Amino acid sequence: MQKFKQFLYLIKPFWFSSQAIIAWVLLIATLALSLSTTWLNVLLADWNGQFYNALQLLDSKTIINLLWQFSLLVVALILLVVFADFLRKKLQIKWRDAMTQFITAKWLAHNGQYYHLTLQGKMPDNPDQRIAEDVNLLISQSLELLISFLTSTLTFFSFATILWQLSGALQFTVFSSDISIPGYMFFVCIVYVFVGSLCTHFIGRKLHPINIEQQKNEANFRSDLIRCRDNGDSIAGQHGESVEQERLQITFSAVVRNWHRLIGKERNLLFFINGFSQISSLAPIFFALPKFISGAIQLGGLMQIRIAFMQLNSALSWFIFSYKNIAVWQATVTRLYHFMQLLEEPIDNSINPTTDNQPTKLAVNHLAISVASKEQPILTTSFTVKTGQIVMIKGRSGIGKSTLLKCLAGFWQDYTGEIIRTSDFIWLPQKVWIGEGKLADLVSYPQPSIKYQQDQIALVLDQVGLSQLKSDLQRTADWQIILSGGEQQRLLFARLLLQRPALMLLDETTASLDIESAKQLILLLKTELSNSAMVFISHQNELQTLADTIIDIDTSTGNQK
Numbered sequence: 001m002q003k004f005k006q007f008l009y010l011i012k013p014f015w016f017s018s019q020a021i022i023a024w025v026l027l028i029a030t031l032a033l034s035l036s037t038t039w040l041n042v043l044l045a046d047w048n049g050q051f052y053n054a055l056q057l058l059d060s061k062t063i064i065n066l067l068w069q070f071s072l073l074v075v076a077l078i079l080l081v082v083f084a085d086f087l088r089k090k091l092q093i094k095w096r097d098a099m100t101q102f103i104t105a106k107w108l109a110h111n112g113q114y115y116h117l118t119l120q121g122k123m124p125d126n127p128d129q130r131i132a133e134d135v136n137l138l139i140s141q142s143l144e145l146l147i148s149f150l151t152s153t154l155t156f157f158s159f160a161t162i163l164w165q166l167s168g169a170l171q172f173t174v175f176s177s178d179i180s181i182p183g184y185m186f187f188v189c190i191v192y193v194f195v196g197s198l199c200t201h202f203i204g205r206k207l208h209p210i211n212i213e214q215q216k217n218e219a220n221f222r223s224d225l226i227r228c229r230d231n232g233d234s235i236a237g238q239h240g241e242s243v244e245q246e247r248l249q250i251t252f253s254a255v256v257r258n259w260h261r262l263i264g265k266e267r268n269l270l271f272f273i274n275g276f277s278q279i280s281s282l283a284p285i286f287f288a289l290p291k292f293i294s295g296a297i298q299l300g301g302l303m304q305i306r307i308a309f310m311q312l313n314s315a316l317s318w319f320i321f322s323y324k325n326i327a328v329w330q331a332t333v334t335r336l337y338h339f340m341q342l343l344e345e346p347i348d349n350s351i352n353p354t355t356d357n358q359p360t361k362l363a364v365n366h367l368a369i370s371v372a373s374k375e376q377p378i379l380t381t382s383f384t385v386k387t388g389q390i391v392m393i394k395g396r397s398g399i400g401k402s403t404l405l406k407c408l409a410g411f412w413q414d415y416t417g418e419i420i421r422t423s424d425f426i427w428l429p430q431k432v433w434i435g436e437g438k439l440a441d442l443v444s445y446p447q448p449s450i451k452y453q454q455d456q457i458a459l460v461l462d463q464v465g466l467s468q469l470k471s472d473l474q475r476t477a478d479w480q481i482i483l484s485g486g487e488q489q490r491l492l493f494a495r496l497l498l499q500r501p502a503l504m505l506l507d508e509t510t511a512s513l514d515i516e517s518a519k520q521l522i523l524l525l526k527t528e529l530s531n532s533a534m535v536f537i538s539h540q541n542e543l544q545t546l547a548d549t550i551i552d553i554d555t556s557t558g559n560q561k
């Protein structure tokens with residue numbers, strides 16, 4: 001029941017939205033076509049009865065008539081099956097498209113929830129897998145299970161009546177009293193399947209947790225491969241291939257270990273399921289044989305009973321044959337539900353916004369920042385940054401400069417004191433990432449380049465010393481690899497000139513540049529963005545002359561000029 005609640009929570013945003021009208025139509029059409037096959041199966045069962053009876057009587061005219069009927073029934077059945085499958089797949093991609101968009105939007109929401117969760121160590125493993133694979137799996141399994149469940153239910157009601165009527169009453173005597181069980185084959189079938197379901201559950205009950213583990217291990221392996229691909233330069237440069245191979249082997253051995261557990265359980269289940277389905281094809285003949293031998297039913301009747309029993313058996317065995325799929329479905333619902341819950345958790349952002357156009361862009365009062373690994377706060381400080389001002393933060397490596405900037409950007413929650421900050425700010429972290437795509441779009445990121453005049457983009461490239469790239473603006477390439485470290489940092493400065501944020505928080509954004517270029521770029525921002533303010537971290541002492549305030553974290557004192 002809890003799984004259904006979680007499932008409803010996941011599917012509600014799509015199925016109860018206005019864009020779901022076509023999906024509802026597709027769902028109803030798919031169900032109608034799938035359920036119609038049950039009706040054709042009823043006709044086929046009746047056809048079987050007539051055919052075998054005609055065969056027993058050697059009635060050639062009826063046999064030829066029935067063969068014509070058979071061709072029509074088969075053509076209709078093929079059409080229904082093919083179109084039901086086609087419409088189901090159309091629905092599948094429509095639903096997946098909407099759900100993927102919904103989850104991606106939640107994951108990459110503007111409040112930076114994904115990064116908050118990462119920093120707090122709460123981000124669940126492999127969000128990429130949850131979005132790419134789990135969504136697909138959830139949708140395909142849900143449709144598969146829904147359609148097979150409804151078809152089975154309809155088959156049950158259709159063939160239960162037929163089997164009841166065909167099998168007649170079973171009469172026997174116990175302690176000299178006559179007992180008659182009407183529709184006894186129906187009850188035989190129910191007991192038969194009930195015992196089968198109990199055995200299936202007993203054999204396969206461990207599959208659910210093992211499936212969850214398998215999905216997690218596969219995703220871990222894939223993300224380790226991606227990490228290797230993305231950091232190829234560092235690995236090759238330091239000859240770390242064998243370490244990485246070993247790491248990959250360790251991750252993959254978890255996949256293999258769990259796979260062995262999975263196939264062991266699946267083998268046991270398959271033994272039972274296969275045995276059960278083989279026996280099921282003969283069981284009805286065995287149970288109905290006494291009636292046939294006594295002459296109460298003809299060969300056609302026996303065949304009809306066999307078909308009705310098998311259809312009823314397959315309808316009632318839905319649980320047995322869907323057991324593995326249900327286990328995968330449950331694992332997927334659990335993974336996606338917990339992912340979505342985390343994405344919807346409220347963010348505790350205690351930074352107070354300044355009102356628009358105030359001269360103070362940032363005020364930090366009695367700030368004390370802590371990290372989990374250290375008992376005492378790693379730094380304490382107070383300072384103010386007004387329009388046009390530049391604050392430089394310096395201090396020895398590992399003292400907490402980057403954490404301070406992360407805190408000012410609103411992503412580090414473990415602090416006391418007060419931060420008042422404009423909401424119009426850009427934080428450039430220490431690790432440079434310029435993105436992927438057309439160069440013009442990388443300069444204007446996160447806005448599309450068409451939002452700006454081409455001249456504007458060319459001008460900022462000139463200003464930051466990247467004039468040689470102007471002819472490449474429309475070129476898509478792996479710019480993160482092509483551009484040098486310094487060129488990438490120049491590109492970040494070009495972005496700031498286009499974006500014109502009220503406050504810039506820059507973490508070693510000039511570290512790859514020579515001192516003269518670094519000075520020029522900081523001065524460029526100061527003159528071009530005179531209505532903005534800047535806080536920058538640097539180990540380059542020569543930049544001190546450009547700052548209005550220097551915060552030396554070693555002593556935690558602001559050195560206002």
Ligand SMILES: Nc1ncnc2c1ncn2[C@@H]1O[C@H](COP(=O)(O)OP(=O)(O)OP(=O)(O)O)[C@@H](O)[C@H]1O
Pocket residue numbers: 119371372373378396397398399400401402403404430
């Ligand atoms: N997510 C985290 N969990 C635990 N400790 C952290 C975390 N982030 C940073 N720290 C610790 O906080 C301290 C300050 O780190 P930070 O990156 O702010 O230093 P820094 O002054 O910017 O260093 P550098 O000049 O080398 O870039 C370090 O000891 C670091 O290990």
